[in-house]
Amino acid sequence: MYGYEFYVDPSRCIGCQSCVKACEECDTHRGHSMINFDFVDRAETIATAAYVCWHCEDPTCAQVCPADAIKKGEDGVVMSALKPRCIACENCVLACPFGIPKIIPEYEQMMKCDMCYDRTSVGKKPMCATVCPSQALAYLRPEEIAARRETPSNVFYFGAQKIITQVYMMTASGSDSVTLDIADFMWEKANV
Amino acid sequence: MAKSPGTLEQLRDQYGPHLNYTPDGGWSREPRTKPDRLVKTHCCFCGQQCGIQLKVRENHIIGFEPWEDFPFNRGMLCPKGVKRYLQSNHQDRLLDPLLRTDRGFVKSSWEEAMSFTARRLREVQDRYGKDSVAVYGGASLTTEKSYLMGKFARVALGTRHIDYNGRLCMVSAGVAYKLAFDVDRSPIPWSEIPKAQVIFAIGANVGECAPITTDYIWRCRDNGGKLIVADPRMTPISRNADLFLPLRPGTDLALLNAMLHVVLRDNLQDDTFIEQHTSGFEAVKASVERFDPRMAAEMTGVPPEAIEKAAHMFARADRAIAMHARGLEHQSKGVENCSALINLTLATGHLGREGCGCTMITGQGNGQGGREHGQKCDQLPGQRSLLDPKAREHVAGVWGISPDELPQPGYSAQEIMNAIHAGEIKALFSICFNPAVSLPNADFTREALEKLEFFAVTDFFLSETARYADVVLAGSLQEEEEGVTCSAEGRVIHIQRAVEPPANARRDSEIICDLARRLGKGKFFPFETPREIFEELREASRGGHADYYGITYEKIDTQMGVFWPCPGLDHPGTPHLMQDGISFYPDGKCRFQLAKWRESGDPVDATFPIYLTTGRVVSQYLSGTQTRRIGGLVDIYPEPRVEIHPRMAEQHGIVDRDWVTITTRRSEITLQASVVRTIRPDTVFIPYHWADRKSANMLTHRTLDPRSKIPEFKVSACSIRKADGAPSWATAEQLVKIDSPGAVK
Numbered sequence: 008m009y010g011y012e013f014y015v016d017p018s019r020c021i022g023c024q025s026c027v028k029a030c031e032e033c034d035t036h037r038g039h040s041m042i043n044f045d046f047v048d049r050a051e052t053i054a055t056a057a058y059v060c061w062h063c064e065d066p067t068c069a070q071v072c073p074a075d076a077i078k079k080g081e082d083g084v085v086m087s088a089l090k091p092r093c094i095a096c097e098n099c100v101l102a103c104p105f106g107i108p109k110i111i112p113e114y115e116q117m118m119k120c121d122m123c124y125d126r127t128s129v130g131k132k133p134m135c136a137t138v139c140p141s142q143a144l145a146y147l148r149p150e151e152i153a154a155r156r157e158t159p160s161n162v163f164y165f166g167a168q169k170i171i172t173q174v175y176m177m178t179a180s181g182s183d184s185v186t187l188d189i190a191d192f193m194w195e196k197a198n199v
Numbered sequence: 200m201a202k203s204p205g206t207l208e209q210l211r212d213q214y215g216p217h218l219n220y221t222p223d224g225g226w227s228r229e230p231r232t233k234p235d236r237l238v239k240t241h242c243c244f245c246g247q248q249c250g251i252q253l254k255v256r257e258n259h260i261i262g263f264e265p266w267e268d269f270p271f272n273r274g275m276l277c278p279k280g281v282k283r284y285l286q287s288n289h290q291d292r293l294l295d296p297l298l299r300t301d302r303g304f305v306k307s308s309w310e311e312a313m314s315f316t317a318r319r320l321r322e323v324q325d326r327y328g329k330d331s332v333a334v335y336g337g338a339s340l341t342t343e344k345s346y347l348m349g350k351f352a353r354v355a356l357g358t359r360h361i362d363y364n365g366r367l368c369m370v371s372a373g374v375a376y377k378l379a380f381d382v383d384r385s386p387i388p389w390s391e392i393p394k395a396q397v398i399f400a401i402g403a404n405v406g407e408c409a410p411i412t413t414d415y416i417w418r419c420r421d422n423g424g425k426l427i428v429a430d431p432r433m434t435p436i437s438r439n440a441d442l443f444l445p446l447r448p449g450t451d452l453a454l455l456n457a458m459l460h461v462v463l464r465d466n467l468q469d470d471t472f473i474e475q476h477t478s479g480f481e482a483v484k485a486s487v488e489r490f491d492p493r494m495a496a497e498m499t500g501v502p503p504e505a506i507e508k509a510a511h512m513f514a515r516a517d518r519a520i521a522m523h524a525r526g527l528e529h530q531s532k533g534v535e536n537c538s539a540l541i542n543l544t545l546a547t548g549h550l551g552r553e554g555c556g557c558t559m560i561t562g563q564g565n566g567q568g569g570r571e572h573g574q575k576c577d578q579l580p581g582q583r584s585l586l587d588p589k590a591r592e593h594v595a596g597v598w599g600i601s602p603d604e605l606p607q608p609g610y611s612a613q614e615i616m617n618a619i620h621a622g623e624i625k626a627l628f629s630i631c632f633n634p635a636v637s638l639p640n641a642d643f644t645r646e647a648l649e650k651l652e653f654f655a656v657t658d659f660f661l662s663e664t665a666r667y668a669d670v671v672l673a674g675s676l677q678e679e680e681e682g683v684t685c686s687a688e689g690r691v692i693h694i695q696r697a698v699e700p701p702a703n704a705r706r707d708s709e710i711i712c713d714l715a716r717r718l719g720k721g722k723f724f725p726f727e728t729p730r731e732i733f734e735e736l737r738e739a740s741r742g743g744h745a746d747y748y749g750i751t752y753e754k755i756d757t758q759m760g761v762f763w764p765c766p767g768l769d770h771p772g773t774p775h776l777m778q779d780g781i782s783f784y785p786d787g788k789c790r791f792q793l794a795k796w797r798e799s800g801d802p803v804d805a806t807f808p809i810y811l812t813t814g815r816v817v818s819q820y821l822s823g824t825q826t827r828r829i830g831g832l833v834d835i836y837p838e839p840r841v842e843i844h845p846r847m848a849e850q851h852g853i854v855d856r857d858w859v860t861i862t863t864r865r866s867e868i869t870l871q872a873s874v875v876r877t878i879r880p881d882t883v884f885i886p887y888h889w890a891d892r893k894s895a896n897m898l899t900h901r902t903l904d905p906r907s908k909i910p911e912f913k914v915s916a917c918s919i920r921k922a923d924g925a926p927s928w929a930t931a932e933q934l935v936k937i938d939s940p941g942a943v944k
Contacts (some may be wrong), residue, residue: 019439053433141406193501194499
């Protein structure tokens, strides 16, 4: 959709997996979700993160594909591997620094988030960003995202590799540590 | 009598829960992308009542599409909303009435089932008196059906005893708000939340139980707002809390009274508001004197500095909102807890202005609407008291009976079960209620259900409770009958009939009206459509606090919902109650209420030294009758786990995913441990959506709040030990110990 960008803000994620479940509903995925969802470390924290493909300017997955099956559209959206070309070799799975591509064994094909091409091409927001109850995944105009307390960034460094993406990550500011143990906040006469 | 027919395995084989993963016709069926129509309606689950569009083709619901124009959720949905369509066309769906026989349940004709039901109800009443029959309703019913249940009990059966599963939801808040404001509704619409400078959420797992509300809180933070969260567990919203108060289960009252103590000690109260808009302040002031932060810290386990900071943040903010849910309410002092929170709100003058207020987050789908129009044991339509002679006269007039014929208030939900157990109530007619899973002390509930001389259940799936029924009437899903519900914010919304009930299943209201006719009261139940019921409900509620007279289906559609009270056809409705701090009492004053400390009904001791608290997970809804049948939801959190802090786990030699046995004064159950650093080390948590040996309510106790009659689900005393082995129901998958402590899948 013209004038809209995709923003990912893990700090807003409540772990409900509505995005995962909504992505499954797409007729082109037929029950497979293209969302990457993590409990960061459930033993230590309730923090969760849901994210989509970052749609790199120069996609690593496409660079390493021996079958030339991964294409980026003129609108910058990196698509699932072309079915006739994909050999399900998993090069892309191994190479993507974000861990996005998935091989769907029953189709012998790499599938990934295509930013709901079927929806965005007809003026609808991507499904995950539409349903996300906490708007951790959001499809908004830049002036709308400017009202948030976090700031968007789309430049990532993986070692020496610099990656510029179409999808923005919301970055927190001001906090240099996170306390994870509930007991640190408690007042106790005698420890249990 | 009403013993379960057949073994559990036989019943499960035939009636489920089975898991539905794929839409009707499968994923690849072409027509899925081309529905006949999109029906703008609402989710059937929680009190958020999100707008959603259902894709309908040939009387089947084949998917959903977000409804971005609906102002409350603007397209947002939790996973339950996303997958809710999979309850339609489900293999477990009851398509015919069932009668219990020696061979288990057998299908019957409607004529046979209905005449049998009417005959047995009459026989029991003839033999033991009118009040020997009780009626259970539910808060997932539309308001029309809820209204009908109240009228059915009081006019068709003439029994005092009707209550509903909303008794397990927010009735403590309802009583407290009635006492303070003489009205039982959230004073504010959710649009006020982003305008607050401080949000104080206590006993409210917003992220999992009211997911859409999260976005309102995050937007408040975007505007510079601060978030205070008080809970025995770090729930998802606590990740962004500016101040987290990890209070011990059952000590909310001490925390709230201590916060008020600090406000008054540091002279942060709003004297003008107290003077102009309230009464009863001096007595409350004296009562919180003893709750100094140091003493409250001992009781609550929250540091005194944190209590002071919370009080200062809340009181110093110009605009602040206090929100609460079941954590505050599910206690034997649930009403006092809510009163203490209201006292804090009143003392700081955070009422009747923009971005200010206290609010209950009603949990059940029609938790608000279902309690306004006569399904509660003590209320008549319009949120009127059954004890008020004028109310009795008005409603009896609408119903065409004499006020003397109206029964007096009866027992609440748990009291009805107690009376069944005691042999006082002999027969039960239940709809939309699964007490076998949702009432405390499940063994007691089972014993009671087995004692019933006659038990009729109306439901769309064979719930765990329906196993005990003599007759099961195959009723309808939410999407099969038009009506209204009222959301947590007080917005009356329009539920559309998207499809017809399949096969021989019938619409609930038809079943009730048919039964009333067979009981000889047909002239009081002439309704052919829900709209006709609504028209009568409008009149019955007219002049009451929950006045629906000015609400029509058409107005709801045009305005995207109408907030009650709406006394006239040209009235737009009332989103923000008590503007300028004027309550519903004749004098317009808000009433401070004494909030006295009381111990839990199930106190910890040397034998049961650990607190047990129960609650929900995001992927399941209430007793799970619907959500335990939807594969995509079950996958998110397949089985109940016991959350344990590593400190407790270490003491008992428990590691993540070990089988552990939790024992209370009632019973014991064995579940897998989830060792997490996000729960107090003196507390364990178990979600309650499961049945039989997985039911958290095997463990909970029947102590009720004396006024609201809510059970104390949030505080029980328990002990924990590593189990000798896996329970017999454990799946092969669970028997394989998966070495990935991070993954709760």
